[in-house]
Amino acid sequence: MEWIARLNEAVSYMENNLDKEISYERAARIACCSTFHFIRMFTFIAGIPLSEYVRRRRLTLAAFDIQRGDGKIVDIALRYGYESPTAFNRAFHVVHGMSPSEARRAGVVLKAHPRMIFSMAITGGAEMQYRIEKKESFTIVGVGQHFSVKMEECFEEVPKFWQRTIQSGEIPRIMEYLDREPQGLLGVCGNMEGDDFDYFIAVASTRKAGDSFVEYRIPASTWAIFECIGPMPHAIQDLQRRIITEWLPISGYEYSNAPDIEVYFAGDQQANDYRCEVWLPVTRKSD
Structure with missing residues (x-):
């Protein structure tokens, strides 16, 4: 499929430049998405x-x-991007279990990590309920934090931000600003560039933010809105992985340049029947 083909082309670019500087921005352009979404899709x-x-x-x-x-x-x-021999020795030992000089000996056992080639496979089978909706731009009000972490660390750092915000007692004050759709507490990932992004815990509002809060404008966009049921944060993290690996490749849509949104409704977030939504910004694939 075209989506998988573009991803493999991006991998080919990186493979051809392993002994040179690799630009994730260029790889993302080949894959026809933002750098942030390319890194995210690859990781998933x-x-x-x-x-x-x-x-x-x-x-x-x-x-x-x-x-x-x-x-x-x-x-x-x-040749492979290590300016410090010490850093190279350390990295080499982590992967191969020995120093580079020891690897010169005949008969030693080394590890080879082959190139990845992506293809479609039949997985899952569990249904995903979603709808496609166009939304006008709107403003959110709440608290935000800038992150500059690797994608796998997001699953640890963002929940910590939520926990700090809950413990600070800010959530009830944020909820006072809620006066328009979507009617829930939002987790918004915006200003995405590479490993850098801003994450907001906020609500949709027509009011001006107070001194302790920030405002962020969500642009008009088309969204694929998925229902998520289960305890947080594992249920939503699993759904996000399935959206990227199962739904997006066959949907006829691709990522658009807009924030990712999570909508949390009232209820016990640790309950098996807790309900929330994931909003994925999408655009139709060009023919």
């Missing part, structure tokens, strides 16, 4: 962070070069 589909995949592939090729005697170890380290 591949099951490992993009940065870790690149690191393993480089150290696989470095091991081949070392065993072939293809240059000094310091030169091989530089």
Whole structure:
């Protein structure tokens, strides 16, 4: 499929530049999405962070070069992006369980991490309820935090931000601003660029933010809105993974340049029947 083909083209670009500088921005353009969404999609589909995949592939090729005697170890380290021999030795040992100099010996056992090639597979089978809706722009009011973390760390750091906000007693004050749709407490991921993004805990409002709160404008967009049922945060994290790996490749849609939104309704978030929504910004694929 076209979506998978573009993702494989982006991987080919990275594979062809493992011994050079790799631009995630360029890879994202090849995949026809933002850098943030490219890193996110890769991590969900591949099951490992993009940065870790690149690191393993480089150290696989470095091991081949070392065993072939293809240059000094310091030169091989530089070839694959390690300016410090110490950093190269440490990274090499993590992947291969030995130092680069030990890898020169005949008969040693090294690890090879092959290139990834993505293809469609029949998975899941569990239904996902969703609807496509166009929404006008609206403003949210609440608290926000800037994150600059790897995608896999988001699953730990964002819940911590929620916990701090709940413990601070800010949630009831934020809810006082709620006066328009969507009628729930929102988790909004915006200003996304690479590993950097802003996350807001907020509500939709027509009121001006008070001194302790911030405002953020959600642009007009088309959204794929998914129902999520189950205890937080695991239910919503699992749904987000399924949306990326199961729904998006076959949907006829692709990511658009707008924030990701989570809508949390009143209720016990640890209950098995707790209900919330995931809003994915989408646009129809061009023919």
